[in-house]
Amino acid sequence: MVTAALGRTLVVQRSVHSSVIDGLVLSGLKAAFVQPSVDAEQGIAHGVTAGALATAIAQHPDAAAAYIVSPSYFGAVADVPSLAAVAHAAGIPLIVDEAWGAHFGFHPRFPANALSQGADLVTSSTHKLAGSLTQSAMLHLGDGPFADVLEPLIDRAFRLVQSTSASALLLASLDRARMTLAGGHEALGASVEAADTVRAAIRSLGRFAVVSDDFPRFPDIVEADPLRIAVDTRAGGISGHEARRRISRDHQVMVEVATGSAVVAVVGAGSSPDTDRFIEALHGLPSPLRDSGTVERLRVTLPQPGPSRLTAREAFMSPTRAVHAAEAVGLISADTLAAYPPGIPNVLPGEVITAETIRFLQLTAAAPSGHVRGALDPGVTRLLVVDTPA
Numbered sequence: 001m002v003t004a005a006l007g008r009t010l011v012v013q014r015s016v017h018s019s020v021i022d023g024l025v026l027s028g029l030k031a032a033f034v035q036p037s038v039d040a041e042q043g044i045a046h047g048v049t050a051g052a053l054a055t056a057i058a059q060h061p062d063a064a065a066a067y068i069v070s071p072s073y074f075g076a077v078a079d080v081p082s083l084a085a086v087a088h089a090a091g092i093p094l095i096v097d098e099a100w101g102a103h104f105g106f107h108p109r110f111p112a113n114a115l116s117q118g119a120d121l122v123t124s125s126t127h128k129l130a131g132s133l134t135q136s137a138m139l140h141l142g143d144g145p146f147a148d149v150l151e152p153l154i155d156r157a158f159r160l161v162q163s164t165s166a167s168a169l170l171l172a173s174l175d176r177a178r179m180t181l182a183g184g185h186e187a188l189g190a191s192v193e194a195a196d197t198v199r200a201a202i203r204s205l206g207r208f209a210v211v212s213d214d215f216p217r218f219p220d221i222v223e224a225d226p227l228r229i230a231v232d233t234r235a236g237g238i239s240g241h242e243a244r245r246r247i248s249r250d251h252q253v254m255v256e257v258a259t260g261s262a263v264v265a266v267v268g269a270g271s272s273p274d275t276d277r278f279i280e281a282l283h284g285l286p287s288p289l290r291d292s293g294t295v296e297r298l299r300v301t302l303p304q305p306g307p308s309r310l311t312a313r314e315a316f317m318s319p320t321r322a323v324h325a326a327e328a329v330g331l332i333s334a335d336t337l338a339a340y341p342p343g344i345p346n347v348l349p350g351e352v353i354t355a356e357t358i359r360f361l362q363l364t365a366a367a368p369s370g371h372v373r374g375a376l377d378p379g380v381t382r383l384l385v386v387d388t389p390a
């Protein structure tokens with residue numbers, strides 16, 4: 001909503017959180033998407049390179065801003081200085097979704113935060129890893145070339161979406177989290193040490209693999225968040241979903257996310273978890289995939305999205321109807337549909353649904369570790385489309 005005053009198109013990483021698509025609905029901006037790199041083995045999406053962003057911006061002279069995510073759900077950190085340089089050279093601000101990086105910059109072992117690296121606007125879910133109350137977050141305005149333009153626009157947009165009765169409880173919890181980060185050098189170091197201990201044990205025990213050890217292969221990743229422990233469980237003979245279920249049920253250890261091939265554990269900034277408990281829980285897991293001789297290989301080839309006919313806002317505001325998948329081909333989607341893995345939206349509101357996309361969504365939904373977020377039913381047999389007049 002802030003950047004709608006600066007242009008017509010948001011140049012945006014395709015694998016953004018659904019809240020960004022909601023932002024497109026609110027702002028009415030068109031979107032030009034930049035594909036992230038994908039680890040086809042793991043079935044996960046990473047970030048975008050400065051080169052890919054520059055190409056996308058060059059194709060859209062009406063660009064309002066560039067929008068990227070760093071770090072990723074798996075802790076992959078993007079080259080924010082280069083991305084900011086590319087955006088600024090094109091005369092637009094860089095917005096960074098740093099939802100998972102509220103702790104960045106507060107300890108020498110943490111990556112630098114996007115704000116200090118030239119980003120113009122940074123969203124930070126302080127409640128995720130920095131310990132403020134759920135629902136509280138921060139929006140940071142950078143002190144860069146767009147600060148004066150953006151500040152009044154932020155005030156205006158913020159007034160529009162905020163409650164007129166701000167919660168002192170949430171605000172105080174943000175301040176408390178800020179204080180803990182700013183003064184918690186020792187505790188933050190202990191959190192990193194705990195995560196290092198787990199990673200070292202996983203490497204030396206040899207059954208599982210550490211996903212971030214493979215990050216140097218990807219041109220968009222410059223660093224890994226040390227507080228994320230992404231474990232390739234499939235290498236150890238068990239799917240991520242099954243590993244997560246058992247670790248939670250048998251050991252009361254909650255991991256943040258599971259995919260068909262991995263679990264991602266996170267250590268809260270400033271907390272010192274019982275590392276032995278997690279290491280033992282992990283290595284006590286059975287190896288059902290190995291026993292059955294079917295260690296699933298995930299190979300993801302994404303279908304090309306259909307052309308965009310309406311903005312996300314226009315699609316959202318239109319009348320809709322549910323149709324059978326076969327009838328949906330050639331119609332305009334009213335929903336966001338994202339197949340997991342790797343969770344990159346395959347269809348967005350306003351885009352034409354293609355036969356190739358439906359085939360991909362249905363195949364993913366039918367796989368043991370796959371599902372389609374946003375679908376009307378688990379098998380994707382029906383889709384919500386814009387009800388255009390005949």
Ligand SMILES: Cc1ncc(COP(=O)(O)O)c(C=O)c1O
Nearest residue numbers: 017019069073097099100125137
């Ligand atoms: C990358 C990313 N951005 C934004 C969000 C939304 O953050 P919040 O829960 O603070 O609304 C999430 C939530 O998981 C996320 O993963």
